[in-house]
Amino acid sequence: MPHPKPADPRDPAAPPRAAGGPAVLKILVTGGFGVGKTTAIGAVSEIEPVSTEEYLTQDSAWCDSLDGIEAKTTTTVAFDFGRITFEVPLPIELMLFGTPGQDRFRDLWDDLARGAVGIVVLADTRRLDSSFPAITFSERTQLPFLIAVNEFDHAHRYPLTDIRQALALPPHVPVVTCDARDAASIGTVLIRLVDHALTPQPAHPTTLEA
Template sequence: MDSALSSPPDSPPVYLPQGEHQRLKILVAGPLGIGKTTLVKSLSQIPTLHTEERMTQAAVGADSLDHDVLREKTTTTVAIDFGRMTLPGDKIVLYLYGTPGQRRFAPLWEGIAFGALGALVLVDTRRLNESWEVMDLIEERGLPYAVAVNIFPDSPTHDLADIRSSLDLAPETPLVTCDAREKHSSLNALIELTAHAITVAGVEVS
């Protein structure tokens, strides 16, 4: 298994703030090729850690690559992506863990999910049905989550109310759009999740 650090971010790494702050563990989840690695990399203030394997014929029957967006995919995350960022105000530090979304990784997923405040689930309007598996894992674990519709160039646009209905989301579950390549867009999605998860958990942040 390949484990590697990404290239350094464009700006110098941001060190943990001085003084008191709340450290929170956040999962970034979703099906194969949904943009988890990209989102963690776009948000992290430190060089990100990635654990990837080259996809081989052994994946046939386990992972479907029939969709156009996946046909040229050659590697996949088999453990985690890891990054870290401090939210504006230096009061909340987020540890970001990108996780595989397939149920066969459930034993690994359970370990990664332990102690997490919540999960940001990425979805693609071209293949919403592929998100149900990871959403089931999160709900079984009892984690609060938000859903972010990752915007791809050829993704059809749908009203968020229709997407909420298709995914059968609870009214209180945040649903937003984002571009995983763009830091500010990804940050807005993460803030929605963090606010929701903190409310559900009753965490006090001064």
């Protein structure tokens, strides 16, 4: 069942906020196994992030493929949480919830998405097919979302138009690049998502690239 569309905090009917305080918005960060969700939230969070990472063991080798990410040693088993405040273009406080990436934890995604204003789907061009479950999930929620291509070291750089085509994305879904290790880079992605989520989309939107 689709989630209800969140209220625009600029609307008088939006959920109340503390007097003089920022609007509080929930953002979901999702994507395939090992795309950088924990890293991104940890990089941008102004508080000590909450992480539920555990070490990978041989017991999970049958279900957690490390093809292309052989150096990965830990995995999120519940969620990640962080918080970041922006003062412009309007005071907002973003509550960031990161999903686990493995198929066996997919049931948690719906619960984590409840109340979110939008979704960041992190993608890895080395394993672009791992993005499809997160995109399908985001479309099903009917929440605004964007694709943030995490540019890993030594990964091939593709034109964003090629990535859009490979992921079969509609024109109104923004596709941007980022470095999940860099707070400024992830901050730019989050602001772009909030702007996208709170801006009414035209009947025939044009392609958004950055």
